[in-house]
Amino acid sequence: MLNISDKEFKQLADFIKANYGIYLKDEKQTLLTGRLSNVLEEKNFTSFADYFNYIVADKTGDAVVTLIDKITTNHTFFMREVDHFNFYRDKVLPQLASHSKTKDLRTWSAGCSSGEEPYTLAMIIDEFFGMDKKWWDTKILATDISTKVLDIALKGVYTSERIATIPANWKLNYFEKLEKEKSVLISKIRNEVIYRKFNLMDKTFPFKKKFHVIFCRNVMIYFDNQTKMDLVKKFYDLMEPGGYLFIGHSESLNRNETEYKYILPSIYRKELQV
Ligand SMILES: C[S@@+](CC[C@H](N)C(=O)[O-])C[C@H]1O[C@@H](n2cnc3c(N)ncnc32)[C@H](O)[C@@H]1O
Numbered sequence: 001m002l003n004i005s006d007k008e009f010k011q012l013a014d015f016i017k018a019n020y021g022i023y024l025k026d027e028k029q030t031l032l033t034g035r036l037s038n039v040l041e042e043k044n045f046t047s048f049a050d051y052f053n054y055i056v057a058d059k060t061g062d063a064v065v066t067l068i069d070k071i072t073t074n075h076t077f078f079m080r081e082v083d084h085f086n087f088y089r090d091k092v093l094p095q096l097a098s099h100s101k102t103k104d105l106r107t108w109s110a111g112c113s114s115g116e117e118p119y120t121l122a123m124i125i126d127e128f129f130g131m132d133k134k135w136w137d138t139k140i141l142a143t144d145i146s147t148k149v150l151d152i153a154l155k156g157v158y159t160s161e162r163i164a165t166i167p168a169n170w171k172l173n174y175f176e177k178l179e180k181e182k183s184v185l186i187s188k189i190r191n192e193v194i195y196r197k198f199n200l201m202d203k204t205f206p207f208k209k210k211f212h213v214i215f216c217r218n219v220m221i222y223f224d225n226q227t228k229m230d231l232v233k234k235f236y237d238l239m240e241p242g243g244y245l246f247i248g249h250s251e252s253l254n255r256n257e258t259e260y261k262y263i264l265p266s267i268y269r270k271e272l273q274v
Contacts, residue, residue, distance in 0.1 A: 001037045004029055008048035015052070016071060019064075020145060021201045021231070022222045024071075035070045069148040073222065076113040078120050078158075078166045081217065081249050085120055087267060088213070092244050093128045096212050097136075099242070104137040106211045110200060110235075111219030112142035115153030115193070116162070119185055121215070122192040123166075123174050141207075143198035150195050156185035200231055210240045217266075218248035229257050236260060242272040 004012075009032065013024040024032060036051070045051045055063045079085060096105055105125075109118040118140045125138045144150050160181045163171060175183040200219070214235050220228040235245055236259055245260055245268040247253070253260060253268060260268035 001033060002040055002046070002048065004033045004048045008052065011052050012048060015055070016067075017224075017227075019201060020068065020071075020199060021227045022071060023224045023227070032071070036067075039066055039070060065147050069146050072144075072146045072149075074113045074146060074149045076116045076218075078116045078163060080117065080120075081266075084215075084217070084246050084267065085124055087264065088121065088244075088246075089124050089128060092213060093125070095242075097129075103135055105213075106209060106240075107138070107140045107213040108207075108211045108215070109140060109142040109193075110198075110214060110216040112144050112149075112153060112195070113146075114149045115142065115156060115195075116158075117215060117217070118142035118153070118193045119156065119189060120166075122189045123170050125192070126174075126189065127170075138192065140193045141196065141211075142193050143196045143200075145197065145199045147197060150197055153193075154195050156190045157182055158185075159183075201227075205234060205238060207238060210238055210243070212240050212243045213246070214239060214243070215246045217246055218251075221248060221251055229253075232258055232260070236270060239270045241270055243270050244268070245270075 009024075009026070009029050012032065013028075016022050016024060033048075036048075040048070040051050043051070043054070045054065055067060058064065093105075107121055107125075109121065112118050121140055125140075126133060129136055129138070142153065144153075157178065160183065163175065163183055171183070174186055174189050176186060177183050200216075216231075216235065220231065223231070232245070232253060239245070244263070247266045247268070249266050251266060253262075255262060258268070259270070261271050263269050
């Protein structure tokens with residue numbers, strides 16, 4: 001495996017932080033070299049400096065796509081941090097549904113990885129509305145910067161092991177069995193999720209309407225505090241009054257730094273009167 005010098009690491013880490021928000025502390029040198037070593041070997045680079053020059057010069061965008069796929073941590077699973085989903089089902093949906101005049105409900109899964117989070121939400125919504133679902137537009141926007149995970153999410157195909165944690169009736173109602181211990185989500189659920197490639201560090205957020213709910217869980221743990229709080233401010237501005245923000249269980253927002261009201265650990269709300 002190629003060694004990375006301190007200067008090369010800093011150059012690459014600065015580039016990654018500036019463009020994708022992901023903050024790699026000095027201790028992450030081994031992790032970074034480990035994740036990128038195959039790429040350097042395949043391209044016959046003999047130093048990280050050469051690799052960096054290639055990334056910056058590449059006009060096709062392919063080099064950056066590969067870099068992002070390598071550096072992002074995409075760990076996720078169905079029903080992850082299940083109390084969030086219970087809160088969404090038991091408090092958020094009844095509240096929003098009873099107040100909605102337009103019968104549309106906009107949920108964004110920001111940093112959706114391979115789809116388990118938005119699909120869990122889609123199944124909850126389907127179950128919640130039941131026969132009335134046809135009167136509602138409850139499509140979920142799901143975004144990530146990694147092309148690799150978005151490709152998986154779009155297919156909606158998961159191994160039996162990955163769907164082991166979901167309730168038996170969901171497996172029955174929402175999945176079709178494929179060969180080789182795999183299952184695919186039925187189109188009724190797949191069609192409820194709109195996947196887009198989107199970098200949360202982009203200057204402009206091109207969304208026409210505000211969201212009622214934003215899930216951005218286990219994404220901002222890779223950002224430094226300033227980057228995180230700038231993003232949380234954008235979420236706040238993009239949220240309907242009364243809307244909810246869910247962040248990961250291991251994350252929190254400093255109450256003095258955000259306009260969001262604390263509801264429960266890792267659940268925040270934009271107050272109705274703002
Ligand atoms: C650990 S996964 C979390 C998935 C899911 N939200 C969950 O909690 O299970 C983090 C995801 O955030 C994405 N991500 C990291 N930085 C991002 C950025 N700047 N813009 C958009 N997505 C980003 C990664 O590609 C990765 O798929």
